[in-house]
Amino acid sequence: MLGxxxxxxxxxxxxxxxxxxxxxxxxxxxxxxDRNTVSTPAALQGPTxxxxxxxxxGVINEDSDxxxxxxxxxxxxxxxxxxxxxxxxxGWTVAVATNQSGLARxxxxxxxxxxxxxxxxxxxxxxxxxxxxxxxxxxxxxxxCDCRKPLPGLLQQxxxxxxxxxxxxxxxxxxxxxxxxxxxxGCQPVxxxxxxxxxxxxxxxxxxVLVFDDLAAVAAHLLAVEADR
Numbered sequence: 282m283l284g285x286x287x288x289x290x291x292x293x294x295x296x297x298x299x300x301x302x303x304x305x306x307x308x309x310x311x312x313x314x315d316r317n318t319v320s321t322p323a324a325l326q327g328p329t330x331x332x333x334x335x336x337x338x339g340v341i342n343e344d345s346d347x348x349x350x351x352x353x354x355x356x357x358x359x360x361x362x363x364x365x366x367x368x369x370x371x372g373w374t375v376a377v378a379t380n381q382s383g384l385a386r387x388x389x390x391x392x393x394x395x396x397x398x399x400x401x402x403x404x405x406x407x408x409x410x411x412x413x414x415x416x417x418x419x420x421x422x423x424x425x426c427d428c429r430k431p432l433p434g435l436l437q438q439x440x441x442x443x444x445x446x447x448x449x450x451x452x453x454x455x456x457x458x459x460x461x462x463x464x465x466x467g468c469q470p471v472x473x474x475x476x477x478x479x480x481x482x483x484x485x486x487x488x489x490v491l492v493f494d495d496l497a498a499v500a501a502h503l504l505a506v507e508a509d510r
Contacts, residue, residue, distance in 0.1 A: 322451050322469065322503065332437055332450055333373050334431075334468070334504070337379035337415075339455035339476015340496055341365070341401065345470040348383040355397045357404060360497030366410025368500050371507065374443070374447035380458070387422035401417065414442050418485050419460055430454075431461035451491075453499055455482055471499060 311475045322333075338344040350497045365375050365502035374457040383389055390417045398415050405412045428434035433447075440447045447465035454460065455476035464487065472478055472486065482492065493499045 283466075286322065315372050322449065322506070330374055330443060330445060332374045332376065332413075332439075332443060332445055333368060333438060333499075334378055334450060334452045335365075335496070336377050336454035336456070336459050337377050339379070339478065340453055344455070346475040347384075348388050350383060350389045350399070351393060352396050352400050353484075355400060357401075358495060360495060362401075362404045363498045364500035365405050366408035367410060367504065369405070369410035369412070371504055373503070374413045375410075376413040376439045376443075378430070378439060378452070378462075379415070380435075380467045381417045381419055382421045382429070384419040385424065391419070414439055416442075430456075431458040431465070433462045433465040436462055437465050440466075446483050451487055451503075453493075453496065460487065473499065 290485065292453055309487065325432075335341060338349060339358075341361045342349065343356060343358055344469065345354065348367040350356050381394060384391065389418070394417065400411050401415075410495055416428075416435045418426060418430070418435060420426040420429050422429065428438070438451060450468050451471050452459065452463040452468040453473060454463070454472040455478040456471055460472065460481070462468075470487075470489070471489065472481060472493045472494050473493050474482065480490075486492070
């Protein structure tokens with residue numbers, strides 16, 4: 282629950298640490314991977330659609346401080362495409378909310394961004410899945426828009442498109458802005474340690490943030506929770 286439990290980490294590294302801890306050698310900072318300790322996503326608690334919202338850079342594809350400016354620079358993180366496809370095959374809708382201030386900075390144009398997203402959709406389709414709505418903020422940090430994370434405008438656009446409530450839905454990101462946007466609308470903030478995730482974790486996390494190694498670990502967890510129901 283938001284504001285309830287402390288941040289916890291889940292995924293292969295956490296499981297390895299937990300096994301070592303039982304032998305007295307692991308850090309106490311890596312808890313045992315236990316599905317029962319994580320609140321069930323709102324999408325699995327009732328009739329609402331199974332919707333998962335993702336940040337893009339650092340979650341689906343490799344991030345860069347120099348920006349992702351072309352299809353050639355858009356490189357998927359290992360396991361991320363397969364994770365989206367697996368979730369979709371299990372009935373999940375996976376949407377994307379991404380800041381793209383490179384547009385305002387003139388690093389690339391809308392056609393190039395659309396080409397990146399077409400490539401992403403094609404990769405997911407090749408794995409037997411389908412990606413849902415992609416929304417982006419084209420503005421720079423000083424333009425005063427309401428869609429640039431950490432503001433929640435992009436999440437609200439997704440909610441309006443699918444006609445769902447955001448409370449309790451999982452939003453997966455790698456930055457403090459992603460966490461803040463999630464908390465602003467009652468989403469469950471989920472941090473992955475890919476992209477800027479480790480840097481974000483090192484600054485300290487609000488209570489209630491779930492931490493996974495990467496998107497593949499998030500998908501594995503959600504599918505395991507479903508299998509246990």
